[in-house]
Every structure is written in structure tokens, then in C-alpha cells.
Amino acid sequence: MVRKKRGSIGKIKGFSIQFLPFVEISNLNSTGRIRKILNIVLGNHILILQGRLKPEEETRLIGDTMAMIGHVKGFKGIELAVISGNGNNQGGFFGKIRQNLANSLAKGDLGAVTIIGPATIVKDIKKNPKKIELFLNR
Amino acid sequence: MVIKIFKNFFKKIFSRLFKGKKDVKLGFYGPPNSGKTSLANRVCKDFTGEEIGSVSKVPHETRNVQFKEKVEIDYKGKKITFKMIDTPGIATKIDYEDFLKYKVKKKEAKSRAKEATQGIIESIKWLDDMDLVVIVLDATKNPYNQVNITIIGNLVARKIPVLIVANKIDLRKSSIKQIEAAFPEYDVIGISAKYGKNIEEFYESIFKLSKKI
Numbered sequence: 001m002v003r004k005k006r007g008s009i010g011k012i013k014g015f016s017i018q019f020l021p022f023v024e025i026s027n028l029n030s031t032g033r034i035r036k037i038l039n040i041v042l043g044n045h046i047l048i049l050q051g052r053l054k055p056e057e058e059t060r061l062i063g064d065t066m067a068m069i070g071h072v073k074g075f076k077g078i079e080l081a082v083i084s085g086n087g088n089n090q091g092g093f094f095g096k097i098r099q100n101l102a103n104s105l106a107k108g109d110l111g112a113v114t115i116i117g118p119a120t121i122v123k124d125i126k127k128n129p130k131k132i133e134l135f136l137n138r
Numbered sequence: 139m140v141i142k143i144f145k146n147f148f149k150k151i152f153s154r155l156f157k158g159k160k161d162v163k164l165g166f167y168g169p170p171n172s173g174k175t176s177l178a179n180r181v182c183k184d185f186t187g188e189e190i191g192s193v194s195k196v197p198h199e200t201r202n203v204q205f206k207e208k209v210e211i212d213y214k215g216k217k218i219t220f221k222m223i224d225t226p227g228i229a230t231k232i233d234y235e236d237f238l239k240y241k242v243k244k245k246e247a248k249s250r251a252k253e254a255t256q257g258i259i260e261s262i263k264w265l266d267d268m269d270l271v272v273i274v275l276d277a278t279k280n281p282y283n284q285v286n287i288t289i290i291g292n293l294v295a296r297k298i299p300v301l302i303v304a305n306k307i308d309l310r311k312s313s314i315k316q317i318e319a320a321f322p323e324y325d326v327i328g329i330s331a332k333y334g335k336n337i338e339e340f341y342e343s344i345f346k347l348s349k350k351i
Contacts, residue, residue, distance in 0.1 A: 055291030062230055062288065063262045066255040069232055077231025080284045119231035127282040129319075 015046060015121050015136070022051035022110055030057050034064055037116060041078055042068075046117040046134075051110045052082050061116075079122040083132055084112040161208065161221040162348055163267060167289050168274040170197040170227030170254075173305040175204075176331035177274055177340075178224040182206050184337070190224050196240040198254035200226045203264055213341045218348055225264060226257030228285050265292055269351050270299050270344070277304035277312035277328065281320040290321070299350040301343050304328045308335060 018040055025033045034057065040047045053061065058080075065078050115125060115134070124135040166174040179189040191204045206222040232254050237247035271293050275281055293300050304317040307328040314328035327343050329336040 055288060055295045058284075058288040059262050059265065059292050062228065062285070063259050065230060066232070066258045069255045070252055076233045077229070080230050080288075082284055082287065119233065125284075126280060127284075128280065129282075 016044070018045040018047050020047060020049045022049070025049075030054070030060060033057060034061050037061065038064060038068065041116055041118050042072060042075065044118055044121060046115065046122060049114040049116065052084065052112040052114045074120065076119040079115075079117045079119055079125045081115045081125040081127050081132060082112055083115070083127070084109070161219045162351065163223060163269040164220045164344070165223045165225060165264065165268040165271045166274055167225055167261065167265075167271055168227060169276070169279075169283060169285055170229055171195075172227065172274045172276040172279075173331045174227065174274045175200050175224050177272070177303065177305065177329070178204075178206070178222055180331050180334060180337060181211070182209055182222060185209050185211055190222060196237060196242065196250075198227060198229075198232070198237075198250060198257065200224060201250070201253040201257040202226065203257075203260050211341060211344065213338075213345050216345060218345065223264065223268065225261040226254065228258050228261055228289060229254075230285060232258075265289075265298075266296065268293075268298050270301070270347055272344075273300060273302045274305050274331075275302065275317055277306050277314055277317060278309050281317045286320075290324075299347045300324060301347050302326045303340065305331050308333050 020036075020040065025036055028036065033053065037047060037049070038061070052058075061078075061080070068075055069077055115132070117125070117134070121137060122134060123137045126133045126135065166178050168174050173193075175191045175193050179191065179193065182188055182190045186206065186209055188206070190206045191200055193199060203226065204224040206224075209220045209222050210217055211220060232251045234244075234247040234251035237250050238244065242250065273286065273289060275286060290300060290302075302317065302321055302324045304312070304314045304326055306312050307314060308330040312328075314326060318326045325343060327336065327340050329340050331337075
């Protein structure tokens with residue numbers, strides 16, 4: 001859900017959302033995945049990634065983002081959120097096995113969606129079990 | 139062959155004995171301004187009389203990993219010696235302009251921002267070296283922050299025992315239930331590091347968790 005404050009988003013004339021299917025990063029190693037994600041974000045795009053990164057890749061993404069803050073002009077970091085559908089446990093035991101099998105074949109968790117945006121555009125991503133809200137910088 | 143078996147047997151015994159004598163590395167992780175240093179200070183003051191670091195309302199006050207060696211926690215007659223590791227708060231963005239709101243001068247704000255980014259990198263590097271981790275969350279804030287989930291996910295992947303602390307329960311806006319709902323598979327202890335509320339319960343949980351190492 002993209003929310004604007006009282007019909008205006010101030011100085012931003014527009015923003016671009018880029019969708020990245022998991023298949024485009026599934027064969028990359030961690031370095032390649034993070035590089036691809038950061039290239040999109042540094043291009044001032046909000047990235048919607050099918051699936052999610054591994055926990056160690058998420059921390060590496062944070063670490064690499066921090067390393068870039070001092071070196072890329074105007075870059076202030078990222079906003080990151082993962083929406084995961086794993087909590088529902090639909091299908092019980094066999095459903096879980098089916099999901100694990102599908103995840104291992106796809107080399108990732110395809111039941112999730114990851115949103116990553118540059119902090120210069122995305123002010124905040126507020127998440128609770130019922131909704132996710134994207135707040136933009138004015 | 140027999141010599142080799144004996145050699146391995148004694149090696150195992152000695153390494154276990156040695157491991158048992160090592161101090162438990164207890165890390166304090168969480169987002170900025172959640173009260174990690176306040177809690178670490180409380181523990182250090184209770185058992186050594188000294189603090190580990192300074193606290194401030196300005197975020198990213200802790201910008202280096204801070205240590206306190208040989209902190210012997212005594213709980214109901216049982217003693218465990220810890221190496222306390224207080225880490226800088228982990229965030230996904232740092233903007234020096236945020237520090238200006240706290241009346242920090244521009245030059246200082248820029249240097250603080252630079253140090254904060256390096257502190258976050260250092261915090262992440264230290265994740266591998268912990269024996270036990272306390273995740274300190276501000277109970278007045280939304281716990282569904284991706285940084286919290288990422289840190290916990292990393293600790294689970296590394297099989298490091300985790301205790302979640304809902305800090306600042308002295309504040310009216312605080313909600314332990316919200317944190318419990320966000321992390322249902324973990325023990326959540328509500329405390330006030332500032333006033334020492336429920337600190338005994340915290341020590342009890344640390345002792346329980348130490349058995350999982």
C-alpha cells in the first residue's frame with residue numbers, strides 16, 4: 001500500500017518501482033545477489049523482490065549498505081521489509097513438506113516478498129501482521 | 139589405533155573442561171536507542187560496580203563495540219562469569235541530519251554518522267562470536283521492524299540462544315504483549331533497565347539460557 005499525505009508527496013515528481021523475480025537471482029552467489037539489489041536501489045528505484053534473502057545475506061546487505069553511505073554521494077541507506085506468508089501453516093504437515101520442497105527447488109523462500117527502497121525516497125516502512133505501509137519522503 | 143582412540147578421548151575431555159571454564163560471551167543487540175547500554179550498565183554495576191558505557195537520548199551514542207570482562211553474575215547462589223559485549227544499535231539507514239534535531243553541530247553530526255555506520259558493520263561482524271544474545275527492544279515501539287527479524291534470524295541460523303527483552307516498561311506507551319505477539323517462539327522479559335524493574339527475572343532467564351550453550 002503506497003500512502004500519500006493528504007494528496008501530495010511534495011518534492012518527489014515520481015518514483016519507480018522495479019519488480020525482480022527470484023529466478024533472476026537464484027543462481028547468483030550472495031555477493032552477486034547483494035550487488036544486484038544495491039545497484040537497483042542506488043538507481044533510486046523501489047525494489048520488490050519475489051522471495052527473500054537468507055538471514056546472513058540480509059545482514060550482509062545491511063553491512064554493505066553502511067559501507068556505501070560514506071562513499072556514494074547522497075546515499076543515506078535503505079528501508080527494508082519482508083512480508084512472509086509462512087506463518088499461516090496452511091496445509092498442515094504435508095503442506096509444510098510441499099513448501100520446503102518448492103523452496104529448495106527454487107533455491108529460496110518464494111512464499112515471501114521483500115521490499116527495499118532507498119532511504120532518500122522511502123522514509124519508513126511500517127509493518128504489522130495485518131498491513132504494510134510505505135511512507136515516502138516529501 | 140588404540141593410542142589414537144585414547145588420544146582423541148583425552149583431547150575431547152580436556153577441550154570440554156577448558157570450554158567449561160571459559161567466560162560466556164553475552165552480547166546485547168538491538169535497534170538504536172532501545173536501551174542496550176542501559177541494561178549492560180545495570181548488570182555491570184550490580185556485579186562489578188562499574189559501568190560499560192555512556193547513555194544518551196541521541197541515537198547511536200554507542201558507536202564502538204564495548205566490553206566488560208569477568209562479570210560474575212551471582213543468582214541464588216549459582217555463579218557464571220560473563221564477558222559482556224555491548225554493541226552499537228543496528229539500523230539500515232544513517233542520516234547526519236537526524237542528529238541535528240538533538241542540537242548536535244553539523245560537523246559533529248557528520249562525524250557521528252560516519253562512526254555509526256562503522257559501528258553497525260562491527261556489530262554485524264561480532265554476531266559470529268557470541269555464546270548468548272540478549273535482544274533489547276524498546277517496548278514503546280513497533281517490534282515488526284525488519285532489523286529485529288534479521289538479527290534474530292541470523293542468531294537462529296548460527297544456533298546461538300536468544301533472549302528477548304522488552305525494555306522501558308516504566309513508560310505508559312509500552313506494550314510487552316505486542317513484542318510477545320511478534321516473537322511468539324521466544325521468551326520475552328519485560329524490564330526497565332533505567333529503574334531496575336524485573337531485573338531479577340532477567341538474571342533468572344540468563345541463567346536458564348546459559349544451560350543451552
